Amino acid sequence: MINVLVFICALPFSVWLLANICCVIDEPERAPAALRLVASLCVLVGFLLLTSVALWQPVAWALAFVAVAHLLAYFVIFRPSLGAAIYRQQPPTTPLLLDEAPEGHPY
Amino acid sequence: MNWIVPLSELSLADIDRVGAKAAHLGAMMRAGFNVPQGFVINVDAFISHFGEVTDPLVKPAPPRLQAELMNNVMQALLTYLPDAGELAVRSSATDEDGQHASFAGQHSTYYFVTPNRIDQAILDCWMSLWSRAALAYRREGWVEISSGEPPRMAVIIQRMLPATRSGVVFSADPVIPDSTDCVIEATWGLGAALVDGRVTPDHVRINEDQGLYSYHVSDKRMQVSVSAENQSATRLQEIAREQRNAPVLSTFEAHQIGNTAAQLETLFDAPQDVEWAYVDDELFWLQSRPITRLAQEHTFTEPLVLFKPLAENFTEPLTPLTEDLMARVLPKIGAFYGGRLYLNLNKLQKINVFDLSENELVEAALLRGLPDRLRVSWQKVFKILPLLGLAFLFDGVNWLRTQRASYAALARYAAFAEKVQNNAKLSLQQAARQLIWGRWPFEPIGYRIFYTNVSAGRYFLYIGLLKAFTKRYAPAFPQEQLSATFHGRGDMQSMELLKQTDYLSGLLYRSLEADAELADRVAQIINGKASELPSDSEFALAFETFLQNFGHRGSKELELAAPSWRETPTELLKLLYNNPPRETRVDQIHGNHLAARDTLNQHLKPWQRRITSFLTRRICHYMALRENTRHFHIMGFDALRQKVLQLEHQLLREAKLPVAGDIFFLTEAEITDLQQETLSATEAHTLIRKRRRDWQRQARLAAPLTLNIDRPVEISNGDLSGQCASPGEIQGVARVVTSLSEAHTLCQGEILIAPYTDPAWTPLFPRAAGVIVATGSFLSHAGIIARELQVPCLVDVADCTRLIQTGQKLHLNATAGTITLL
Numbered sequence: 001m002i003n004v005l006v007f008i009c010a011l012p013f014s015v016w017l018l019a020n021i022c023c024v025i026d027e028p029e030r031a032p033a034a035l036r037l038v039a040s041l042c043v044l045v046g047f048l049l050l051t052s053v054a055l056w057q058p059v060a061w062a063l064a065f066v067a068v069a070h071l072l073a074y075f076v077i078f079r080p081s082l083g084a085a086i087y088r089q090q091p092p093t094t095p096l097l098l099d100e101a102p103e104g105h106p107y
Numbered sequence: 108m109n110w111i112v113p114l115s116e117l118s119l120a121d122i123d124r125v126g127a128k129a130a131h132l133g134a135m136m137r138a139g140f141n142v143p144q145g146f147v148i149n150v151d152a153f154i155s156h157f158g159e160v161t162d163p164l165v166k167p168a169p170p171r172l173q174a175e176l177m178n179n180v181m182q183a184l185l186t187y188l189p190d191a192g193e194l195a196v197r198s199s200a201t202d203e204d205g206q207h208a209s210f211a212g213q214h215s216t217y218y219f220v221t222p223n224r225i226d227q228a229i230l231d232c233w234m235s236l237w238s239r240a241a242l243a244y245r246r247e248g249w250v251e252i253s254s255g256e257p258p259r260m261a262v263i264i265q266r267m268l269p270a271t272r273s274g275v276v277f278s279a280d281p282v283i284p285d286s287t288d289c290v291i292e293a294t295w296g297l298g299a300a301l302v303d304g305r306v307t308p309d310h311v312r313i314n315e316d317q318g319l320y321s322y323h324v325s326d327k328r329m330q331v332s333v334s335a336e337n338q339s340a341t342r343l344q345e346i347a348r349e350q351r352n353a354p355v356l357s358t359f360e361a362h363q364i365g366n367t368a369a370q371l372e373t374l375f376d377a378p379q380d381v382e383w384a385y386v387d388d389e390l391f392w393l394q395s396r397p398i399t400r401l402a403q404e405h406t407f408t409e410p411l412v413l414f415k416p417l418a419e420n421f422t423e424p425l426t427p428l429t430e431d432l433m434a435r436v437l438p439k440i441g442a443f444y445g446g447r448l449y450l451n452l453n454k455l456q457k458i459n460v461f462d463l464s465e466n467e468l469v470e471a472a473l474l475r476g477l478p479d480r481l482r483v484s485w486q487k488v489f490k491i492l493p494l495l496g497l498a499f500l501f502d503g504v505n506w507l508r509t510q511r512a513s514y515a516a517l518a519r520y521a522a523f524a525e526k527v528q529n530n531a532k533l534s535l536q537q538a539a540r541q542l543i544w545g546r547w548p549f550e551p552i553g554y555r556i557f558y559t560n561v562s563a564g565r566y567f568l569y570i571g572l573l574k575a576f577t578k579r580y581a582p583a584f585p586q587e588q589l590s591a592t593f594h595g596r597g598d599m600q601s602m603e604l605l606k607q608t609d610y611l612s613g614l615l616y617r618s619l620e621a622d623a624e625l626a627d628r629v630a631q632i633i634n635g636k637a638s639e640l641p642s643d644s645e646f647a648l649a650f651e652t653f654l655q656n657f658g659h660r661g662s663k664e665l666e667l668a669a670p671s672w673r674e675t676p677t678e679l680l681k682l683l684y685n686n687p688p689r690e691t692r693v694d695q696i697h698g699n700h701l702a703a704r705d706t707l708n709q710h711l712k713p714w715q716r717r718i719t720s721f722l723t724r725r726i727c728h729y730m731a732l733r734e735n736t737r738h739f740h741i742m743g744f745d746a747l748r749q750k751v752l753q754l755e756h757q758l759l760r761e762a763k764l765p766v767a768g769d770i771f772f773l774t775e776a777e778i779t780d781l782q783q784e785t786l787s788a789t790e791a792h793t794l795i796r797k798r799r800r801d802w803q804r805q806a807r808l809a810a811p812l813t814l815n816i817d818r819p820v821e822i823s824n825g826d827l828s829g830q831c832a833s834p835g836e837i838q839g840v841a842r843v844v845t846s847l848s849e850a851h852t853l854c855q856g857e858i859l860i861a862p863y864t865d866p867a868w869t870p871l872f873p874r875a876a877g878v879i880v881a882t883g884s885f886l887s888h889a890g891i892i893a894r895e896l897q898v899p900c901l902v903d904v905a906d907c908t909r910l911i912q913t914g915q916k917l918h919l920n921a922t923a924g925t926i927t928l929l
Contacts, residue, residue, distance in 0.1 A: 012499070012503075015499060015503040015504055016507065018504045019503065019504045019505075019507035020507075022504060022549060022552070023511045023512075023552075025549075026508060026512060026516040026519075026551045026552045026553060028516070028551075029515070067549075069501045070501060070502065070505070070548045070549070071548060072501070073501035073548070074547060074548040075547075077501070079540075079544075081438055081439055082436055082437065082439070082540070082544075083435055083437075083438075083439055084433070084434045084435075084437040084438065084439060084440075084442050085407075085434070085442040085443070085451075086434050086442070086443045087405060087409075087411075087442060087444045089405055089444075
């Protein structure tokens, strides 16, 4: 039960933490350092998930959940939801002079 | 038998004998209108060659022309057209141009016919009774609404006019319902280019009460020439640069055409659609028939509201290719109609958490503001709260990232856009999706520029909070001063653009005084006689640097068919040339902002100041973010345009497209079909032609604000009012500027009246004492720049470019949202 509570409480924290890490990636001059940080974090999360450090495991699950949720949101929810409708007018029953199809063939 | 009748002997009573077109021409000639001389081969000749047509769906074999007919024709040529060189051979079917006009326009007319080939032209005219278009019409059942008589065709033979200018005139506007304005469309050369839709003609409106009140000069790139040197198959040729943007008609000529169209309306007792042509200064009338009002009907039932942030950038509809690509990368809450982007109200309702009536929601969607007493619907909140929570978990990272996105982070987009542009493996749709939404969620936020732009719109909510907070805790502080507290940061790209154009125009004016060669060259470029600046001048270097930074911008941004400043530097040069140096007010403006903040602070306690300070910081950040991301996402559209131009170049080289610019009137699927030859060049040409005409017509219509929504129709009753985008009060003289080509007419201290504004209009703002825009909202570009410069600005003033005229004195009270004509 405590694990579930920690997991739920860790969710917003995970969003905030990931956002801060990404903010570092966003800045061009700090991106290489940030990438190393991300790699280390992934190793740490992986380690925590694979071992039984009970206190930290829900936090690691929360981080993993948020990361996967963002991937899912982009590829499974957001991208398929694209596609605005295009509605057309009814064509007029008769054309204007300007619409005369083959009018004015040079001979 | 004599099958020949001279035009001068015909009247409307002869329709059954010579067809409606010839009968109308005869009636015009008898009434004294200047119609080119000619004669008609009546329908008896047709019957003699084809017999009565019993099954109009079966195309007969072409008959041999009878010697008697040719004798008649040769005799008529000697009698009625003795000096004619080339001839026009025109169809005149009995079921066109009249009340049952279902076949109008389906038959052929031939120009530049020499007398030795007249027999073939007559036969071709007759055979066009079974043209593909006419057969398709019959198969679709249109025959049921025609007169029911078997089709017959007469042939008109007239002198070929060496028209230097031509066009059509509508004695009443066929596009705008209930309008009685006379509308003239005019172009250089023969009218065939107009019919083709390749030329956007000059558009003139004449009103009984106001006389000629609008003359919109278009950029006319092509003409169908009558010159003997141009004997190509289409006779289509480019127009000399200096003539492209010149008006085709003088005011006198426009009135002459308008008055004659009114006389024709009286003669035929119905509004008329008339073709005219000038040979030098002599006006001729080529055809007249009753106007058919264009249907504005649709079959869909979804309630739609105009999406203002796009509509306020330019009033014209999107071209079919832009519409096609945007539709596939925008969310389903959007919908396109008539080339304009709308929001689906049903889908909007699902994410609305406030207790709003449908009308209030429409007003909010039109960015006209929320009701004073905003009620949160707790029922909806409880329903939507779990969804908001999930949205935070599924997208909160990106949302939070935009809070800290710096300019350097956004600037990474330039390299990303170039990479996508050069990736030949990406289709247009894939490139559009990557340029707008990025490739995956954790890549740098600078690559997801459109997302950042949309999310930056949240500053509107912070403004709402600031307003509510100051109303509650600083009631004595004048609310109209509030916007001055959160402006003046000056780190927006739009302001940078303004500073740079000011610097460049200053440098240009100094250089023109000092360097006669440069002055001469600039004059030549502006008049279309040269294209490049002397490369060694200081101004040319600065101009080049400017293009590197802002070359992707220009007018009609977000429209793929619109060229950027990099592609048309002459337009930018004209803008600079017409923007004389002026006193800068930046320091004074910054001082005003600080003073407004101090005044507000005096009304607040320390803890309240901290809150307002937090809110104003957020507003400033997101406003700058919105303008700066826009600077970059337009770069994405430019990259996409370059990809389209590469495709177009290939299709032009393979002769699958005849003219540059046609590609924007096809969809991506059609372009692929054309490349793979599953769509023929002829079929593509037919599609393009029709879409060009549809697009031109849509461009003349104001976009309906709502569709399928039961709300009071907004009728302009002459009251001029709008939405305040930048507060202030000013009295001055109006200057109506309908397009950037007229930008130079705006003088310092005048009130600018515009149909819309986009960043290319920015240099006009400091010159204006006030700004009035027909479309737009508080969030629009006009509002942001006007607030930064503290110029009173009123937006969403329907029909202002028509109701206000240049030179009129007016009092603009932007704070109250009113305009008074003095």
